[in-house]
Amino acid sequence: MTLSTPGPTLGVVGGGQLGRMLAEAAAPLGVEVVVADPTPDAPAAPVARDQVVGDFDDPDAIRELAAQSDYLTFEIELADPDLLESVAEEFDVPVHPDPDTLRTIEDKLVQKRRLRDAGVPVPRFRAVDTVDDVRAAGDELGYPLMLKARTGGYDGRGNVPVESPDEAAGALDAVGGDAMVEEFVDYERELAVMACQGSAEHRSADRSSGRRGGEAASNGTAKPSRGPREEGETDAFPVTETIHREEILRETVSPARADETVRERAREVALDVLDALEGRGVFGVELFQAGESRSDSTHSSGRGSQDADDEILLNEIAPRPHNSGHWTIEGCHTSQFEQHVRAVTGRPLGDTGRRAPTVSTNILGDVEARQDATLRGEKAVFERPRAHLHWYGKREVYRLRKMGHVTLVGEEGADRPYLLDSVRELRDGLTFEG
Amino acid sequence: MTLSTPGPTLGVVGGGQLGRMLAEAAAPLGVEVVVADPTPDAPAAPVARDQVVGDFDDPDAIRELAAQSDYLTFEIELADPDLLESVAEEFDVPVHPDPDTLRTIEDKLVQKRRLRDAGVPVPRFRAVDTVDDVRAAGDELGYPLMLKARTGGYDGRGNVPVESPDEAAGALDAVGGDAMVEEFVDYERELAVMACQGSAEHRSADRSSGRRGGEAASNGTAKPSRGPREEGETDAFPVTETIHREEILRETVSPARADETVRERAREVALDVLDALEGRGVFGVELFQAGESRSDSTHSSGRGSQDADDEILLNEIAPRPHNSGHWTIEGCHTSQFEQHVRAVTGRPLGDTGRRAPTVSTNILGDVEARQDATLRGEKAVFERPRAHLHWYGKREVYRLRKMGHVTLVGEEGADRPYLLDSVRELRDGLTFEG
Numbered sequence: 001m002t003l004s005t006p007g008p009t010l011g012v013v014g015g016g017q018l019g020r021m022l023a024e025a026a027a028p029l030g031v032e033v034v035v036a037d038p039t040p041d042a043p044a045a046p047v048a049r050d051q052v053v054g055d056f057d058d059p060d061a062i063r064e065l066a067a068q069s070d071y072l073t074f075e076i077e078l079a080d081p082d083l084l085e086s087v088a089e090e091f092d093v094p095v096h097p098d099p100d101t102l103r104t105i106e107d108k109l110v111q112k113r114r115l116r117d118a119g120v121p122v123p124r125f126r127a128v129d130t131v132d133d134v135r136a137a138g139d140e141l142g143y144p145l146m147l148k149a150r151t152g153g154y155d156g157r158g159n160v161p162v163e164s165p166d167e168a169a170g171a172l173d174a175v176g177g178d179a180m181v182e183e184f185v186d187y188e189r190e191l192a193v194m195a196c197q198g199s200a201e202h203r204s205a206d207r208s209s210g211r212r213g214g215e216a217a218s219n220g221t222a223k224p225s226r227g228p229r230e231e232g233e234t235d236a237f238p239v240t241e242t243i244h245r246e247e248i249l250r251e252t253v254s255p256a257r258a259d260e261t262v263r264e265r266a267r268e269v270a271l272d273v274l275d276a277l278e279g280r281g282v283f284g285v286e287l288f289q290a291g292e293s294r295s296d297s298t299h300s301s302g303r304g305s306q307d308a309d310d311e312i313l314l315n316e317i318a319p320r321p322h323n324s325g326h327w328t329i330e331g332c333h334t335s336q337f338e339q340h341v342r343a344v345t346g347r348p349l350g351d352t353g354r355r356a357p358t359v360s361t362n363i364l365g366d367v368e369a370r371q372d373a374t375l376r377g378e379k380a381v382f383e384r385p386r387a388h389l390h391w392y393g394k395r396e397v398y399r400l401r402k403m404g405h406v407t408l409v410g411e412e413g414a415d416r417p418y419l420l421d422s423v424r425e426l427r428d429g430l431t432f433e434g
Numbered sequence: 435m436t437l438s439t440p441g442p443t444l445g446v447v448g449g450g451q452l453g454r455m456l457a458e459a460a461a462p463l464g465v466e467v468v469v470a471d472p473t474p475d476a477p478a479a480p481v482a483r484d485q486v487v488g489d490f491d492d493p494d495a496i497r498e499l500a501a502q503s504d505y506l507t508f509e510i511e512l513a514d515p516d517l518l519e520s521v522a523e524e525f526d527v528p529v530h531p532d533p534d535t536l537r538t539i540e541d542k543l544v545q546k547r548r549l550r551d552a553g554v555p556v557p558r559f560r561a562v563d564t565v566d567d568v569r570a571a572g573d574e575l576g577y578p579l580m581l582k583a584r585t586g587g588y589d590g591r592g593n594v595p596v597e598s599p600d601e602a603a604g605a606l607d608a609v610g611g612d613a614m615v616e617e618f619v620d621y622e623r624e625l626a627v628m629a630c631q632g633s634a635e636h637r638s639a640d641r642s643s644g645r646r647g648g649e650a651a652s653n654g655t656a657k658p659s660r661g662p663r664e665e666g667e668t669d670a671f672p673v674t675e676t677i678h679r680e681e682i683l684r685e686t687v688s689p690a691r692a693d694e695t696v697r698e699r700a701r702e703v704a705l706d707v708l709d710a711l712e713g714r715g716v717f718g719v720e721l722f723q724a725g726e727s728r729s730d731s732t733h734s735s736g737r738g739s740q741d742a743d744d745e746i747l748l749n750e751i752a753p754r755p756h757n758s759g760h761w762t763i764e765g766c767h768t769s770q771f772e773q774h775v776r777a778v779t780g781r782p783l784g785d786t787g788r789r790a791p792t793v794s795t796n797i798l799g800d801v802e803a804r805q806d807a808t809l810r811g812e813k814a815v816f817e818r819p820r821a822h823l824h825w826y827g828k829r830e831v832y833r834l835r836k837m838g839h840v841t842l843v844g845e846e847g848a849d850r851p852y853l854l855d856s857v858r859e860l861r862d863g864l865t866f867e868g
Contacts, residue, residue, distance in 0.1 A: 020461065027458050027481045030825030030838075047461045049480040202817075333820050333843065342816065351819035355789065382776065383636075385785035386767050391464030404464075409767065 008345060009034055009049070011069030011093070013056055013084070014076035015042030017392035017402065018321055018337075021329070022075065023047040025337035031345055036065040043393045057083055066091040073097075073281060073344045075320050077106045078152075096344040097197075097319045098279030105277075105319050109150045109180040115314055118276035120269060122314045123288070125182045134168035134181060141183040147171045150178040159247060185313055187288035190244060191256050191263075192324035193270035194237040194336045196282045198349040202233045232280060236270050237332060237339075237352045239263040242286070242324050248400055249323045251361045251423065253416050254331060254354065262289055265312045273317060282340040284322020286315040323362070323402070330388050330407050331358030357410040359419045361427040363391075365401035373397040377429040381406055387426060397432045406430075442779060443468055443483070445503030445527070447490055447518070448510035449476030451826035451836065452755055452771075455763070456509065457481040459771035465779055470499040477827045493517055500525040507531075507715060507778045509754050511540045512586075530778040531631075531753045532713030539711075539753050543584045543614040549748055552710035554703060556748045557722070559616045568602035568615060575617040581605045584612040593681055619747055621722035624676045625690050625697075626758030627704035628770045630716045632667040632783040666714060670704050671766060671773075671786045673697040676720070676758050682834055683757045685795045685857065687850050688765060688788065696723055699746045707751060716774040718756020720749040757796065757836070764822050764841050765792030791844040793853045795861040799835035807831040811863040815840055821860060831866045840864075 008031055012019045015037030023033040023044050035044045036052040045051040050068070054061020057080035066072060066087040072095040074084070081099035088095045105111050109127055116122050126137040128147070138145055143165075149158030160171040162181070172179060241256035242249055256263060270285040277283065290311055325336035334342075334350025342349055363375070373396055381389045386409040394403055408423040410416075442465055446453045449471030457467040457478050469478045470486040479485040484502070488495020491514035500506060500521040506529040508518070515533035522529045539545050543561055550556050560571040562581070572579055577599075583592030594605040596615070606613060675690035676683055690697060704719040711717065724745055759770035768776075768784025776783055797809070807830055815823045825838040842857040844850075 023481070024458060024461050027454065027827075028822070028824045030823070030827060032480045032827075046466045046483040047457070047481050348813065348816040350816070353819070379782065382782040382784070385787070388462070389464070390462045393461075393464060393466075 008032070008070040009068055010341060010345060011036070011065040011072045012044070012048075013062065013065065013072070013074035013079040015039070015044035015048065015051055016075065017043050017390075017394075017404075018075035019044035020047055020392060021326070021335075021337045021390070022073075022321070022341060025329075025335055026341045029338065029341060029345075029347070031341055034065060034068050036061050041395070046393060056080065059083055059087075062087050063090070066093050069093055071096070071345050073320075073340070074102065077102065077318070077320075081106070094344075096280040097277065097283070101277045101279050101319050105317055107150050107178075108148055108316070109178075111317060112180070112182075115273065115276055115317075118272065120272050120276060120314050121312060123182045123185050125180055128172075128179050128181050131168045131172060134162060134172065135165045137181045138162065138165055138168070141181070144184045145181045146184055147175055147179055147181050149175045150180055152177075185288045185315075186291045187313075188291040189256070189258060189289040190242045190315070191258065191266050191287040191289055191312070192240045192242045192252070192322065193266055193285045193287065194240075194282050194322060194325035194328065194339075195270040195274050195285050196235050196237075196336075196339050196343055196349055196352070197274050197277075197280050198233040198235070198343050199280060199346045200232040201346060202348045233349055234271055234274050235349050235352050236267050237325060237328055237336060238354045239266045240324050240327065246400065248364065249362060250364075251359060251420060252324055252327050253420055254327055254358050255416075257416060258289055262311055269312050269314060273314065277317075277319070279319075280343040280346075281319065282321045282325070282336050282343065284318035284320065284324055286317070286322075286324065288313045288315050323405075326390065326405050327358045327360040327407050328352075329390070330409050331355055355409075356412055357414045357416060357419060358407060359410070359416070359423045360405055360407045361423045362402055363404040363406065363427060363430055365397040365399050365403055365432060367397055367432050368399055370396055370398040371432075373403060374433045375403070376431050376433060380429050381426050384408070384422075384426060386410070387423070403432075442466070442504040443502055444775060444779060445470070445499040445506045446478070446482075447496065447499065447506070447508035447513040449473070449478035449482065449485055450509065451477050451824075451828075451838075452509035453478035454481055454826060455760070455769075455771045455824070456755070456775060459763075459769055460775045463772065463775060463779075463781070465775055468499060468502050470495050475829070480827060490514065491517055493521075496521050497524070500527050503527050505530070505779050507754075507774070508536065511536065511752070511754075515540070528778075530714040531711065531717070535711045535713050535753050539751055541584050541612075542582055542750070543612075545751060546614070546616075549707065549710055549751075552706065554706050554710060554748050555746060557616045557619050559614055562606075562613050562615050565602045565606060568596060568606065569599045571615045572596065572599055572602070575615070578618045579615045580618055581609055581613055581615050583609045584614055586611075619722045619749075620725045621747075622725040623690070623692060623723040624678060624749070625692065625700050625721040625723055625746070626674045626676045626686070626756065627700055627719045627721065628671040628674075628716050628756060628759035628762065628773075629704040629708050629719050630669050630671075630770075630773050630777055630783055630786070631708050631711075631714050632669075632777050633714060633780045634666040635780060636667045636782040667783055668705055668708050669783050669786050670701050671759060671762055671770060672788045673700045674758050674761065680834065682798065683796060684798075685793060685854060686758055686761050687854055688761055688792050689850075691850060692723055696745055703746050703748060707748065711751075711753070713753075714777040714780075715753065716755045716759070716770050716777065718752035718754065718758055720751070720756075720758065722747045722749050757839075760824065760839050761792045761794040761841050762786075763824070764843050765789055789843075790846060791848045791850060791853060792841060793844070793850070793857045794839055794841045795857045796836055797838040797840065797861060797864055799831040799833050799837055799866060801831055801866050802833055804830055804832040805866075807837060808867045809837070810865050810867060814863050815860050818842070818856075818860060820844070821857070837866075 015035030081103040084099040145162040241253040321336040329335040391404040449469030515537040518533040579596040675687040755770040763769040820843040
């Protein structure tokens, strides 16, 4: 490993806010970023060395990206795994995470099966094609059910609750295409863990506590055999509490307001997820902390019902940095974006330790009609000590579009409800011009 | 103040590492950066929206920069104040700091006179044109003297020590052009303060302790009248200890290992410097903490010899973020680069509080001949928890060229000598390929 100029260059499929924050984090490391995105002057463009304008699955665009890159990654699940595999071979450029991992994750049914088979606790689920399938699942799993599009959904799009057998047909129509159902999890809290898989070159690193190896060995859980694979260093950022409304992330709180045993179990599940997936990078692992009503029931992992084990269920995975981890920019010694750059370019993973209690809130579009984006009220954010504005540079705003976020850092031992109220107040002072 | 997309755009004269770190800091705030620099693909280029290729004093280049910008600033003293004034008027773009401040600072003799007249403690100095002038100054101020080029010097270039009358002629030849001499300050320690002047719009802010107003009123120092001027909010980052060798900054330590009274006095002098200068932005204020031998002598500020007052002497000022403040990126809640962007674009100043004890070291060229830059050994920096590499992306390396820096963050209460040794060890492991 050496550092020279220019580059190394990291090619990123997708140039939204995640690409933008990757580019911000890559620069100090001497890694240059080029993005591919269909929207001219995408959010990442002003801070990236260059943007290739083209669709995520446009062979010409992705070939052009690969030709400029020493490493490839993606910041959006709409990237095409087959295309990534073919350009990786053609241009002899490594892609991380592995395109096969993207293939697994982009189909929620395949994702859930893979994770279940790897021993990760997931809500009970069924593949469904017909109204009868949905009703049969309802008889078995109970109502409400969550009907999910297998592909293409994000930020809650493609998720439709089914309250009774009568709603099955309408819900299937609303989702359209291939679908699955999951039992409705009556969770007490949502959690997220940014888990990271580094290069095998650095497998000797042992800088974090609570590594999976020891825990897996000591709690008697038999791991399915996975055959030979790259075993690089792994780590996870501190467990984050996530707060959603209309299935869109609104705020995060770190440390999560959950018991230490719950946080430890969440970390363990996140590291188990890494074991089930190939390739390096940061993975956003969204979890449910199940409510008390669940603690007696069983779930599809098929394990004995240890209390702590049953409390955490996997919700979804993203094979990339995730909205739930934006707080790490100010809140941890290494941000999730720097960590992803380190991992995919083969550098050692950074220190995931938390620097201070930290909350964040998304800035979402509050207007009904699509319009030019002009934000008012951000002066209060700039004036607030330890508040940090992150603006994504999107030219247009529409309802619930993610336009930016605000992070607020507290003193050690700060009162988290107070921090959360404070950041909400800052956010509520922000409005887009109507 | 509103935030819209695209821009606002900040035009920066100079595209070196300071421009690069300005661009890194501007992006989250939604401020886009364009730089002007004569070197194609300058260090700032990969993270800036655009680079105008042209000399710092090339009217066409600076006009092109101004035409794209909503605000103008500079990251190098080679910017041309007359040209900045004329393009500011032509394109109706504000320039900060005020070009007149640049004019004052770029001539070290004018700088010292202005500061002395404003009551800032400076070493005794004399203008010199001839060998006889130098010898006369030597008779008066004693040897060694420091002979300095009035303009164009940086990183110690243009500074020549004069040990005896015999060396006067040779030293004048070596400096060439207009010169001045200063008494040699037998300092105990060098300190630096990044002082910041914000917009008058935000003058009500009162977030930092130790504001100058109260101190100036209470210590009986009569301030020269300065007439009406913009009085925006001011603040200063925590006092930094700086360690030079061959007159080039090697390491910084924060908090500085000096008594609290000395640090308070350093902060006070830095804020007095702001009072003597026009325009918004971050100013790097380099100071001497005089050794004991000096405490009885007088200096040109003409004040009575209060001990604490006499201990701090101004060395030099930079009208921009400064190498001594790079540690603020990880070490403070706001970095000096974000602070400069906030100040020049009229946003409220950020929180200058320190997050943790922090040291930094420059990565300097260690090769004799100019050559392509390839760094070896950076893996150890990536592996070290809480160490942060900042690579400037310069294509070529030569002896003592600033190629990057490493910051190391400590725990609260960390042992600073240990931190300093640790960061030196990391740096000593870095080499350029010969």
